[in-house]
Amino acid sequence: MGPREYKLIFAGSMGAGKTTAIGAISEIPPVLTDVHNTDRGTHAKATTTAALDYGEVTLPGGDKLRLYGTPGQLRFDFMWQILAEGALGVVLLVDNSRPDPVDDLRSYLRAFRQTVAGSRAVIGIGRTESHPLPALEAYHAVADECGVTVPILSVDVRRRDDVLLLLNVLFMQIEAFESDLVEGVRA
Amino acid sequence: MTSMVFEGHAVREQVCLASITALVEEHGDVAGALVSTVDGFPVAAHLRQPEAAPRLAAMTSSLVALAEAISREAHAGECRDLVIDGGTGRVLLMDVPQAGGKLLLTVLCAPTATLGQVLWAAQHCRRDISARLEATA
Numbered sequence: 001m002g003p004r005e006y007k008l009i010f011a012g013s014m015g016a017g018k019t020t021a022i023g024a025i026s027e028i029p030p031v032l033t034d035v036h037n038t039d040r041g042t043h044a045k046a047t048t049t050a051a052l053d054y055g056e057v058t059l060p061g062g063d064k065l066r067l068y069g070t071p072g073q074l075r076f077d078f079m080w081q082i083l084a085e086g087a088l089g090v091v092l093l094v095d096n097s098r099p100d101p102v103d104d105l106r107s108y109l110r111a112f113r114q115t116v117a118g119s120r121a122v123i124g125i126g127r128t129e130s131h132p133l134p135a136l137e138a139y140h141a142v143a144d145e146c147g148v149t150v151p152i153l154s155v156d157v158r159r160r161d162d163v164l165l166l167l168n169v170l171f172m173q174i175e176a177f178e179s180d181l182v183e184g185v186r187a
Numbered sequence: 188m189t190s191m192v193f194e195g196h197a198v199r200e201q202v203c204l205a206s207i208t209a210l211v212e213e214h215g216d217v218a219g220a221l222v223s224t225v226d227g228f229p230v231a232a233h234l235r236q237p238e239a240a241p242r243l244a245a246m247t248s249s250l251v252a253l254a255e256a257i258s259r260e261a262h263a264g265e266c267r268d269l270v271i272d273g274g275t276g277r278v279l280l281m282d283v284p285q286a287g288g289k290l291l292l293t294v295l296c297a298p299t300a301t302l303g304q305v306l307w308a309a310q311h312c313r314r315d316i317s318a319r320l321e322a323t324a
Contacts, residue, residue, distance in 0.1 A: 035225040035252050036226060036288050038288070048226050050227060050249050050252035051248075051250070051256070052253070075227055075242075075245040076245050076249060078242070
């Protein structure tokens, strides 16, 4: 069997670090659709993703990861559906400095429920060093409430190793999902 | 037909609304028009279904940003206009240069519209908005 290609998506609120995470690990210059952010009340950053980010990573065995970042704001939810089509897994990023980050996670778990189903997801909580609360337990409670069992890690997506850790964990989730499928077929 | 302006810079919104209202009323083939920010917020709308404005604004932002990415990838220079050729109508998307950061113009065209005619009218509207905003700056 030749090298496989996997489509993965990065989702989460505006400013959670989706563009940064893809930029930290992509081996090609990422495709960006950054535009001027006119909504400084919601987030102070100068630019925001309007359509998608795109990056690529080749794994040691030759398999390729195609990484798609989504725009964070709810008004771009039509892009979420387009980008989630055919995705094998999702990295959900949460910004712990936001007013209600636990509710952010609840919203994105619901929005990406089809990909999250089967636990093909990993959750990365950012800015926990400056904003230690809410604690990870609060996020686990929300995941339970949404009926999903997925790993939740504290990460700094500016660090390449942290993003690679997220992807490694996501792959373990995906492999577990696929082996469950195979066993289901055999049974 | 309903005209709407959205919260923000009142002068900018009135200027945009006047220009797009003229575009729609003077050209029978133009079914509606919208001005929005580059990050997808409506500024002024003259549409049959005004409730569509926020969603159209966000979609325009995504499509123009993507078209710009493709232009960069293809070394095609700056992307100015985007034409969506539908089975029962056309949609024109274009940028509106202005000093304080550009705006975006979305023009909905009737199925009977001649592309050259509506493109010319929309480009005139774009220049009109830029000139009026410059005059009020």
